[in-house]
Amino acid sequence: MSEETCDVVIIGAGPTGLSAARRLRRAGRGVIVLEARDRVGGRTWTEHIDGQMFELGGQWISPDQTALLALVDELGKETYPRYRDGDSVYIAPDGTRTVYSGEMFPVGESARTEMERLIGLLDELAARIGPQAPWDAEDAAELDSISFHHWLRQQSEDELACENIGLFVAGGMLTKPATTFSALQAILMAASAGSFTNLVDDHFILDRRVVGGMQSVSVQMAEELGSDIVRLQQPVRRIEWSETGVSVSTDDLSVSAQQAIVAVPPNLYSRISYSPPLPRLQQIFHQHQSMGLVIKVHATYDTPFWREDGLCGTGFGASRLVQEVYDNTNHGEEQGTLVGFISDVNADAMWALDEETRRTKILEALAEFLGPKALDPRVFYLSDFGAEEWTRGAYATSYDLGGLHRWGPFQNDPVGPIHFASSDIAAEGYQHVDGAVRIGTATAERILGEKS
Numbered sequence: 001m002s003e004e005t006c007d008v009v010i011i012g013a014g015p016t017g018l019s020a021a022r023r024l025r026r027a028g029r030g031v032i033v034l035e036a037r038d039r040v041g042g043r044t045w046t047e048h049i050d051g052q053m054f055e056l057g058g059q060w061i062s063p064d065q066t067a068l069l070a071l072v073d074e075l076g077k078e079t080y081p082r083y084r085d086g087d088s089v090y091i092a093p094d095g096t097r098t099v100y101s102g103e104m105f106p107v108g109e110s111a112r113t114e115m116e117r118l119i120g121l122l123d124e125l126a127a128r129i130g131p132q133a134p135w136d137a138e139d140a141a142e143l144d145s146i147s148f149h150h151w152l153r154q155q156s157e158d159e160l161a162c163e164n165i166g167l168f169v170a171g172g173m174l175t176k177p178a179t180t181f182s183a184l185q186a187i188l189m190a191a192s193a194g195s196f197t198n199l200v201d202d203h204f205i206l207d208r209r210v211v212g213g214m215q216s217v218s219v220q221m222a223e224e225l226g227s228d229i230v231r232l233q234q235p236v237r238r239i240e241w242s243e244t245g246v247s248v249s250t251d252d253l254s255v256s257a258q259q260a261i262v263a264v265p266p267n268l269y270s271r272i273s274y275s276p277p278l279p280r281l282q283q284i285f286h287q288h289q290s291m292g293l294v295i296k297v298h299a300t301y302d303t304p305f306w307r308e309d310g311l312c313g314t315g316f317g318a319s320r321l322v323q324e325v326y327d328n329t330n331h332g333e334e335q336g337t338l339v340g341f342i343s344d345v346n347a348d349a350m351w352a353l354d355e356e357t358r359r360t361k362i363l364e365a366l367a368e369f370l371g372p373k374a375l376d377p378r379v380f381y382l383s384d385f386g387a388e389e390w391t392r393g394a395y396a397t398s399y400d401l402g403g404l405h406r407w408g409p410f411q412n413d414p415v416g417p418i419h420f421a422s423s424d425i426a427a428e429g430y431q432h433v434d435g436a437v438r439i440g441t442a443t444a445e446r447i448l449g450e451k452s
């Protein structure tokens with residue numbers, strides 16, 4: 001076991017850990033980043049599959065994600081807009097396919113009115129409650145004790161409106177069934193994106209991508225830090241701590257430091273053993289933040305054929321196997337790429353199938369939106385973060401029903417010299433790369449005494 005010393009040891013080389021390391025290095029602090037995988041970037045992962053570049057993890061940036069946009073700019077990287085010229089496709093619960101333009105799904109007048117009313121209601125709640133401390137709202141306990149599914153049905157008797165609004169947070173963001181997370185958690189999601197209106201607006205929320213892929217942001221930060229600082233294939237197993245410092249151990253390395261930042265997703269906090277054990281509060285609430293599950297479907301075709309049909313590639317269907325599909329053609333490529341999402345129970349069902357049946361069912365689901373040409377991709381691949389030991393789900397973690405108001409107030413508290421940072425406990429940019437950059441930088445600034 002080799003032994004090393006630094007000022008701050010960081011566990012995890014995702015965008016949170018690397019942003020923290022970068023900020024601390026700028027202030028002249030000695031830093032070591034220990035990363036379990038053989039690559040940096042965590043849940044951002046740009047990979048070539050059969051010669052085709054895919055964004056297996058996080059990729060989109062919205063205009064309000066100014067911390068990430070500033071970082072991308074500072075690193076000298078370019079962004080480009082998602083292709084969205086043309087009409088979208090909506091598939092109703094009875095399977096009816098409608099081509100439409102504009103923001104609102106082409107549903108009947110009453111469902112449309114109800115959807116607009118629910119969006120307005122959620123906008124008001126998001127504006128009032130905000131992303132910083134949703135647990136402080138006077139009705140926080142009440143909103144945290146009812147599932148988003150049941151809360152929607154308390155507000156409206158229109159089942160289609162409830163299902164469509166539920167999709168934006170359940171399948172679309174938290175990737176858990178709407179019965180399993182609270183209305184308060186849904187409001188936090190909206191507040192962290194600026195408003196519920198922003199969440200339902202794919203032009204806003206899925207605005208831009210990074211040329212060369214989102215992982216390149218982390219790769220470049222790691223290159224700047226250097227391999228003396230960022231150590232790969234170093235899964236942290238144990239943290240020994242006292243009020244004055246930490247000793248962090250992997251299988252073959254022990255790093256002593258004054259402080260540590262645990263920059264791993266909250267569902268993995270308990271995979272590390274702490275000596276002495278963490279206080280009762282952390283031991284309890286670390287069990288109540290769990291990952292959602294989504295399959296990100298990638299399919300590349302010789303051409304973006306849907307554009308010839310006047311379609312932009314966007315499709316929605318809250319009751320379908322693939323609930324959302326978008327044109328995900330990479331910058332400068334002639335071949336066309338689609339990305340689709342299959343979440344929670346539908347993802348379980350897909351992983352239970354053999355590979356050939358799974359592929360057939362998923363391609364048929366894409367074809368429902370964009371026609372039979374979708375059945376025959378040149379390259380087809382499914383992102384499987386559920387099978388990744390150092391993530392265990394996608395996109396991010398959220399609390400059980402009732403957990404956000406009960407434990408949220410403590411989630412950012414350090415324990416002695418141990419700080420916890422993750423996009424999943426960020427306020428603005430919650431569950432996104434932008435939140436990772438914000439909380440990584442803010443945690444470093446707290447250590448530097450620049451932030452309370």
Ligand code: FDA
Nearest residue numbers: 012014015016036042043057058059060236390423432433
């Ligand atoms: P992240 O999980 O990225 O990094 C944590 C790091 O810690 C990992 O590298 C891991 O290997 C390491 N680690 C874990 N345990 C360890 C241990 N014991 N020892 C050492 N290292 C350890 N966001 C967005 O802004 N736009 C988007 O379009 C999407 N889309 C999206 C799709 C998919 C499929 C996923 C999975 C995620 C997204 N996201 C996203 C979310 C985004 O990717 C996520 O919010 C950030 O990557 C979080 O960054 P963190 O650094 O906090 O965690």
